[in-house]
Ligand SMILES: CSCCC(=O)/C(O)=C/O
């Protein structure tokens with residue numbers, strides 16, 4: 001089950017939870033309405049046959065799928081990749097991940113530019129919208145295996161902050177400031 005909370009401002013080990021004192025948790029509804037981040041619970045034991053994941057893929061047009069394992073042993077250029085993942089950036093497309101093993105943290109900026117930390121564990125599928133500033137880190141267990149989805153040919157390019165002039169950033173802010181991400 002995904003959990004999310006506002007981060008403290010400590011610069012210590014990025015792999016720690018970094019709760020505020022007192023902790024300030026964020027609900028799934030808030031994650032969606034203030035940041036546009038969507039969440040789908042998936043059964044990692046049955047997703048190959050139960051149809052839930054297939055339905056999401058069909059509905060959202062995810063035609064590309066692969067798997068990434070982040071660990072010292074499995075990820076080429078591990079240190080450099082982890083450093084890049086944790087550098088604040090945005091993408092021109094959604095970033096969709098389904099955790100099948102291990103765990104980690106996606107951090108996203110809220111509408112006041114504060115960090116919200118999203119803890120992901122097996123069965124958590126999240127869609128991080130195009131244009132939102134975010135980053136990723138492993139937790140202290142140093143291992144995650146996740147499926148990645150994409151509409152069409154994947155574009156993984158991160159655009160590091162500042163990327164405020166990018167069209168996807170402007171569109172994201174426009175959505176937030178007008179209707180938000182609330183859908184009928
Ligand atoms: C658990 S997937 C690794 C992180 C990643 O792919 C990414 O693009 C972070 O922004």
Ligand SMILES: [Fe+2]
Nearest residue numbers: 089091095158
């Ligand atoms: Fe990213």
